Amino acid sequence: MRHLASLLTLALLGACTVGPNYKGPPAVASDAATRGTFVRAQDNALTPAPGLARWWEPLGDATLTALVDDALAHSPTIDAAAANLRAAEAQYRQQRAARLPSVSASGVYLDARLPGTALGGASDGGSGDTSLEFYNLGGMASWEPDLFGGGRRALEQRRATSEQRFAQLADAQVTLSAQVAQAYVGLRDAQARAALNAQSSALQRRQLALVQQRYTAGTASALQVERLQNQLNSTDAQTIPLAAQIDEYKGQLAILTGRAPGALDATLAPIVPVPLPPAQVPIGNPATLIAHRPDIRAAERALAAGNAQIGVATARKFPSLKLLGVVGLGGTGISDVLDPSKLATVAAPMLSWSFLDFGRNRAAVRQAEAQRDAAEAQYRQTVLEALQDAETSLSRFGNTRAQLAQLLLAEQSAARAARLNGQRVEAGTSTLVDQLDIERQRLSAAIAAEQGRAQLTGNYIAIQKSLGLGWAEPPASARP
Missing domain, CATH: 2.20.200.10 (Outer membrane efflux proteins (OEP))
Structure with missing residues (x-):
């Protein structure tokens, strides 16, 4: 027993940790991080305040909020990511226990x-x-x-992998919330345009009937009749695909919330307006994005795990x-x-001691180093793509806001024209056929404005996804 105690004492005194210590991720786009603002955030609706985790709530649509919460609670995608996290946490605890007698x-x-x-x-x-x-x-x-720290490096690797799985779960939540919101906006847009198209078709049918009467009386040409018939056919043709889109969006929302297609048809049947973004949209800054966007966090944790693997492989040489x-x-x-x-x-x-391994352990170290280098390159690529994603979304949002302003002006102008010509019809200086044509143009402007609203909200959603919002940090006690 005296010799055993001596060996144990020597083991503890001689313990060291081989392999490189992790020094954090490489600096990427440092100019963007220190600048403090996004290059494309030129619209005055965008503010540098920190973004909101539950960014869908400012849209003010209770149905959308309920759908997102339902999806986050019941989606199979989230359940799978959560299961992967639990498995990684169990592996971490198993590795920690393996270091004990x-x-x-x-x-x-x-x-x-x-x-x-x-x-x-x-x-x-x-x-x-x-x-x-x-x-x-x-x-x-x-x-x-653990004479040379192989066990400590393995524990470090397991911890980093567990944190990577948590970041992947958060990224799945970000993606899912954006998917639900985009599908919901697409549904409301398709429903509104289908209703406006139905009104336009009804006006055109009345206009066609009047012109046909005039043609029978000899006061209108066959060309006028054919032209109106062609317009009516075109409007009806545009309406038909909208019904399929509505069904598709309803089914997509059902699947995203963990239900079978058709389960939400009754809930989503009432037509309500597309929810619009708030007057001020908080977007944070590039440094916050790099630090908190989940896919970047996952890439950084993969890099940390790869760095620890070098120590695990190196320890096998001793x-x-x-x-x-x-x-x-x-x-x-x-x-x-x-x-x-x-x-x-x-x-x-x-x-x-496997001192004669013909280079196997040395090759394992080289492999681990190459994998660490690949993880570092992937991290740099992820950061750059995330910044580009955010800048593109911000640019589109600002330009869509300007476009929507023009579409709303066109809609208001078409509505004024319809009112003014209505007065002329009452005075007998314009015909009902002309009034119906102007009303059709007013509905066309309304349809374009409706599409502009949906596009603006869709770009608002894209901003939130590009910023990595839609998840929240768990309590410290819940982390591995």
Whole structure:
């Protein structure tokens, strides 16, 4: 036991940690991070205030809020990501437990027949064979000191992987909330345009009927009739695909919330306006995006795990020590397992070293280093793509706002024209056919404005997704 204690003391004193220490991710787009603002955030509706985790609530649509919350609670995609996180956390706890000593109980019964031997057991006639029975009841303890830090690096790797899985869960929440909101806006837009198209078709049918009457009376040409018929056919043709789009969006929302297609048809049947973004949209800054966007966090944690793997591979190049201890009661009779005088102890330190491996461990280290370099490159690429995603979304939002302002002016102008011509019809200076044509133009302007509203809200959603919003940090006690 004195030698065992000496070995243990030397192991603890000589313990070190091989492999490179993780120094954090490389600096990427440092000019963007220090600038403090996004290049494309020129619209005065965009503010540098921190973004909102529940960004869909400022849209002010209770149905949308309920759908997003329902999806986050019941989506199979989120359930799968959460299961991957639980598995990674279990692996981390398993690796942490592996660094501690293990103790096991054992009971042994041995019945041996040894030919041509005389070991003090029962002799089998005159053949010289010996039969031997042995009983033992005790326990075994083993521990492998982490001489060169391979276990510490493995624990570091497991922790980084667990945190990567958490970031991937957060990224799945970001993507899902954006998908639900985009599908909901698409549904409301298609419903509104289908209703406006139906009104336009009704006006055109009235206009066509009047012109046909005039053609019969000889005051209108066949060309006028054909032209109106062509307009009506075109409007009806545009209405038909909208019904399919409405069904598609309803089914998509059902799937995103973990339901079968058709389950939300009754809930989503009432036509309501497309929700519009708030007057001020908080967007934070590039440094916040780099620090908190989940896919960037996942890429950074993958880099940390890859760095730790180098230490795991390097530790295999050095000797390993395993300490084994056995304590038990036993002998040739079953009563011996209860006799304290039959106590047996064994201490067995075992040192092993694969010093002649023909370069296998060296190759494993080189492989780990290459994988770490690939993870670093992936991190840089993820950061750059995230910044570009955000800048593009911000630019589109600002330009769509300007476009919508012009579409609303056109809608207002068309409405004024319809009112003014209505006055002329009442005064007898314009015809009902002309009034119906102007009303059709007013509806066309309204349809264009409706599409502009939906596009603006869609770009608002794209901003939130590009900023990585839609998830929240869990309590510290819930983290691995």
